[in-house]
Amino acid sequence: MSLEVRIRHDFPGFRLDVEFEVPQGITVLFGRSGSGKTSVINAVAGLFRPDEARIRAGERVLCDTARGLWLPPHRRRLGYVFQEARLFPHLTVRQNLAYGRWFAPRGARGADRAQVVEMLGIGPLLDRRPGALSGGEKARVAIGRALLAAPELILADEPLASLDEARKAEILPYFERLRDESPVPILYVSHSAAEVARLATSVVGLEDGRVTGQGPVAEVLGDPASHPLGVRAAGAVIAARVVRHDADGLSELEAGGVPLVVPRVAAPPGAELRLRIAAQDVIVATARPEGLSAMNLLPGRIEALHPGEGPGMMVQIATPAGRVLARITRRSAERLGLAVGMECHAVLKTVAVAREDVGGAGGESL
Amino acid sequence: MEALTGWLGSWLGAEGWAAVALSLRVSLWATLASLPPGLLAAYALARWRFPGRTLLNGLVHLPLILPPVVTGYLLLLTFGTQAPLGSALEQLGIVFAFRWTGAALAAGIMGFPLMVRAIRLSIEAVDPKLEQAASTLGAGRAWVFATVTLPMILPGVIAGAILAFAKAMGEFGATITFVSNIPGETQTLPSAIYAFLQVPGGEGAALRLVAVSVVVAMTALLLSEWVGRKVAARVGGA
Numbered sequence: 001m002s003l004e005v006r007i008r009h010d011f012p013g014f015r016l017d018v019e020f021e022v023p024q025g026i027t028v029l030f031g032r033s034g035s036g037k038t039s040v041i042n043a044v045a046g047l048f049r050p051d052e053a054r055i056r057a058g059e060r061v062l063c064d065t066a067r068g069l070w071l072p073p074h075r076r077r078l079g080y081v082f083q084e085a086r087l088f089p090h091l092t093v094r095q096n097l098a099y100g101r102w103f104a105p106r107g108a109r110g111a112d113r114a115q116v117v118e119m120l121g122i123g124p125l126l127d128r129r130p131g132a133l134s135g136g137e138k139a140r141v142a143i144g145r146a147l148l149a150a151p152e153l154i155l156a157d158e159p160l161a162s163l164d165e166a167r168k169a170e171i172l173p174y175f176e177r178l179r180d181e182s183p184v185p186i187l188y189v190s191h192s193a194a195e196v197a198r199l200a201t202s203v204v205g206l207e208d209g210r211v212t213g214q215g216p217v218a219e220v221l222g223d224p225a226s227h228p229l230g231v232r233a234a235g236a237v238i239a240a241r242v243v244r245h246d247a248d249g250l251s252e253l254e255a256g257g258v259p260l261v262v263p264r265v266a267a268p269p270g271a272e273l274r275l276r277i278a279a280q281d282v283i284v285a286t287a288r289p290e291g292l293s294a295m296n297l298l299p300g301r302i303e304a305l306h307p308g309e310g311p312g313m314m315v316q317i318a319t320p321a322g323r324v325l326a327r328i329t330r331r332s333a334e335r336l337g338l339a340v341g342m343e344c345h346a347v348l349k350t351v352a353v354a355r356e357d358v359g360g361a362g363g364e365s366l
Numbered sequence: 367m368e369a370l371t372g373w374l375g376s377w378l379g380a381e382g383w384a385a386v387a388l389s390l391r392v393s394l395w396a397t398l399a400s401l402p403p404g405l406l407a408a409y410a411l412a413r414w415r416f417p418g419r420t421l422l423n424g425l426v427h428l429p430l431i432l433p434p435v436v437t438g439y440l441l442l443l444t445f446g447t448q449a450p451l452g453s454a455l456e457q458l459g460i461v462f463a464f465r466w467t468g469a470a471l472a473a474g475i476m477g478f479p480l481m482v483r484a485i486r487l488s489i490e491a492v493d494p495k496l497e498q499a500a501s502t503l504g505a506g507r508a509w510v511f512a513t514v515t516l517p518m519i520l521p522g523v524i525a526g527a528i529l530a531f532a533k534a535m536g537e538f539g540a541t542i543t544f545v546s547n548i549p550g551e552t553q554t555l556p557s558a559i560y561a562f563l564q565v566p567g568g569e570g571a572a573l574r575l576v577a578v579s580v581v582v583a584m585t586a587l588l589l590s591e592w593v594g595r596k597v598a599a600r601v602g603g604a
Binding site for chain 1: 495496498499500501502503504505506509510513514517518600
């Protein structure tokens, strides 16, 4: 089921003009705060009514202002996970979970309650009230409540933003399972590059109320022109497969036929992983370097050069493993004589495994 | 037990007990009948922006700031059997003037601002984000109100109802102006105290009614505190 969104709205001093169409899976609306992400997701939910909008989820048109069509939120068949959980304080966890199912049409195919409770590990909390839950527990119950409403579209507005790193690591896998197992499209708002790299099927970059780029995660994050967070947070995402685990605590991976070595990952051989490679952790070499401590080398060809406003510039390199970004100084680029179409090597100082989050949110140097 | 009721009967006298019973009945009906319009007015004032909102706010508060005699006289002008509205209602069999129903109407109107204020404050304390969350889960407006808003404002509703009840028990000026002071029909507790004080040697009976007033008022207050705490603990959710 695809999701098509077209929204135009004039706020005082701010214009929101957004259009995107994305396939099934998790679509991350990615941008800094104030870029219009929450307005977009609230328009999709029906909580905010834009001047002009057409929103379609699969076969269902949720609103089309040109035809005067506007479904109120309670008719949109949503599961909305809010940043602050928004659990009902006067109901127990069990009653909170049951709330949405009560209003779902008879025969709606929702998730199985026992399965959701099991997946989220909230069985022991069922008889408690939200006031007695920790932040991470509230977040899990909020996810469960949304899933059990038998939604046809799941929305999540920075559901992890108010949690600490440990809690984030605890919740992220649930969204991954949702992405991989649920047939329902998910629209997920985030300003965290790590979350995007780990979760997104598609990315829609937003900046100042406009779409800077949309498409598969590797394409959008690998293109500095469409990266909504600018050069500092830029980085590419490539897909890799675990080959084997070595005795010295390292794991060998393979990405597009290129071998990579990373600290031991908690995934069995054959598992697919996502690697996030921050642009500032990539060195560009015009010849295959020798005598270097870094072990991971990606041969490639320069696709584009994006000069920034300061002394830095972004080099976009096409490699067999996917597109990689390198952030270097203009002076280095001139000294090396970099040009589009040139063969080069990308030397990876750090590889962050986005899927299992080895070594915390960052990565480790090799 | 029989001895006790017998003693109580002679202690207060038939007229005294009639006044107490009438006051309880009038106050109960006044409170119950005010609740639906009170909830509606409080919700409208707390949540809706509409033309005439300031006017509605003023109207609701009018009985609080007008002299009760004025309110009572205005009621007589509106609902008296000679008044257009009053005679129209009389055709339908609804009579307020000089009946206990009129006493309930007067008491309800006098307590209305207090009830609306308490409920409105509690509605304003409910985070609209919770109501939004309920709507995204499939609840239409009426269901959101019934399953989220109402349970969360219940302490405020109870507090408002108790305030209105207490006000109704004590209401005197508007009642005596509107429905007079007819023993057994419109003579409420305060009216009875007033009547006893007008006759020589009535101080004793008046004093006994005062004692009953104090007991009823204290009981209502303690009961409301107890219920309020129970409900607040439920809603607060620890």
